[in-house]
Structures are given as structure tokens and as C-alpha cells.
Amino acid sequence: MSFPCNDKRFSRSRLITQWGKRLFREKLVQFGDGVFEAELKGFKKDMVSGHGSTVLKILLASDVSTRRAQWVQALQKIAVLYEAIDRSMVEQKLAALKPVILLLDLSMPGLHGLDGLSGLQKISPSTRTILLTTTPTETEGTSMLEAGAKGYCSMEMDPMLLAKAVKMVQKGEVWVGRKVISHLLDTLVSLTEQQRNRSLPKADPSLDVLTPREKEIVQQIGGGSSNKEIAHQLHVSEKTVKAHLTSVFRKLGVSDRLHLALYVNGHRPSLR
């Protein structure tokens, strides 16, 4: 095939894409059990594995034919779609096609949730998985995303949104419902706190080891004051405040202001 001009609008990949789309619409063939397969004939190779291919391959995996039909409806304009109706078919097609995106019905028999997901990811690591479930929960969503899923949505999601989700995930972003995001934040915060508490001193030395001046300064730190403010308050130089703080850090075994401030607030009674 030769192209007479170098105009980008007529570039090879663009032409093939448009050509492919038309062919795809014309050659949609229905197999048994309602499984659609695109017969792209001689162009399939070019479209699917050619360099700089702009074709988005999506594997739709669900045992429920009406669901697959809905997904096809929502996505047929933006992607080349393949379908699978059970786990072994998903595995087989993942290996053969290496699709960009796998749309996976979590209630598909034989999938076994998390284990199933990581098994499938090993077959085609480059494939990004969007999970759809009839009963989305925040905890499941969080663990699936941690396991490497790139999307977690409700089956009842609007078809328009499904197309949007696919585009976002294709771009390398993540698609989850608002509730799941809130749960993600909670998990992140509690893990961060665990991490921080681990670096706090194990044995709690009482604040009594401090001198009265140091206690004054520590109290100010607990109230959010900066060194400058403390220096001003106590009519000393900032350098003096810093010197006192160094001594406090050493005595209490804390590493920085944040720890000290939290420490003080957790131990307020002993300051009195």
C-alpha cells in the first residue's frame, strides 16, 4: 500500500483506523450463545498489533449475555470488542489478544475474587482491568485496587459513564466510585498513622524529665507555635529555643516537632 501524500490527515494509521471501524461495523458476526466476534479479515493484524496502533482492544468478560450486550452497546463506537463467557475463555483470550482493557464481571463463576484477579493479571500484565460488580462495597473496592485493578464500578453504572471510565483507564488513570474513594482515604490515613506511631518512643518517658523552661516550650509547641513565636513570648532568642528543643527531643526520644506536638497532646495531664 502506498500513500501519495505526506499529509498527516491521511497517515497510514489513521486511514487504517477509519477503514477498520467501517469494516468492523459491517462484519460483526454472531456466534452461538450470543458471543460477538469481530472479523477484521486481513486488516486485523495491522490494526491490532501494528506499530503505533490507535485501536483500543477491550475484552468483555461476563457469563450474562444481556450484560455483555449492554457493554457492547456502550463501547462499540470507541473500541474493538472481544467477549468471553467463562474463566477459561478469559484466560485464553487474554493470552492471545493482550487487550488494553479487560472489563470483568466479578460475579462470573469460577473467578474467586482477588485470587482470580491476580491470576488473570499474570497472564497479561499490560492489560488494565476494570471490575464491575452488582454489590460494590468500599472494602472490596479498596482491596481490589490495591491488588492492581484500575477500576471498580457498579454494574448499574450509566453506559455513558462506562465509556468515560474506559477512556480514563486507557489514559492510565483509575476509575472508582466516590464512596470507594472516601474509603481509600480512610485506609490511607490509618496506615499512615500506624507508620507514625511505630516511630514514636515505645516506653513513655514522662514529661517530668524536662526542666520547667523546657516544659513551657513544649506546651507552646503543642499549641502550634513556631520557634519565632515562642522566642517572642519567652523573651529569648530563636537560637535559645532551638537549643532547648534539641535537648527536649533527646530527652523524650522523639525525632521532630510533629511527634513532639502529638506527644504533648496525648500526655497533657502530666504537664499540669
Place this chain on the structure above:
Amino acid sequence: MPSITVVIADSDTRRLGVCRRLLEGAPGMTVVATADTVRETIGTAMHRPHILLLDLKMARANDAATLPLFRTKSPKTQIILLTGQASDAHVLAGISQGARGYLDAKLLRRFLVKAVRAVAAGESWVSRAMVGKLIDQLARLMALNVRPRRA
């Protein structure tokens, strides 16, 4: 429905004024206090506001103690960070410390009231792009947490 109480803490007093006007113009919201230093901010925790709007610069001052400190004094307050041209890492650190959302200062007029309402209702206000980074961070922390248990 009771009014949503808000504290605005911003070292940029001009921006603080903008926030105050926007929130006072919205129905069902009350600005109970404002602060432009960290010390004042910690003092406003006694109001136990529903929402604290916190300047990211102030959140990062004093070894980033502001946010956790405020949360120990008023645990139920939800915090939204106001960011200028902040790096994602700084925003992520703030979110890890318990902020429920962040808002680019350039988008205040469009989103401030919406964000405050959403976060007060228990939702979060973070961009899709940030969610991916959150998950990465989460995975890192999980890995850190799992290792000692296995050893």
C-alpha cells in the same frame, strides 16, 4: 438542617477574604473563625467546626504538625487543603495526614462551596488523577506493613 460551620486558615489574607465572602454568600454555611498563623489555627479547634479550610503552606509549616495537631484537638473536623502551585507529593502528604480534599486556589469561585458541601456530607474532594497516586501510596504502605509480620 443545621448550618455547616467553617474555619478558614490562610496565611494569604487576600485569599482568606475571598473564601470568607464566597462562603458567607452561600446558604447554610457559617464562617465561625479565621486564622492566618498556625498558632491561631490550632486555637480555633475549640470551635469544633465541621470544616477547616487550611492553606497547604500552613499545613506544611513547623514540621507539618498543623493538621495532625488540629485533628487531635477536634477529631470530627473535616479538612480541605487550599493549594497554590503545590506539588502532588505535598498534597498527598496532607491527605495521608487526614485531609478530605484539596482545592486549587484558582478554582475557588467555581468549586469552594461545592467542595465544602461535599466534604461536610462525608464525601471527598480529590481529582481522578490524584486517586491513582493515592492507591500507589497505599500499596507502598501496605508493603511496609506486611513485611515485619512475615519476618
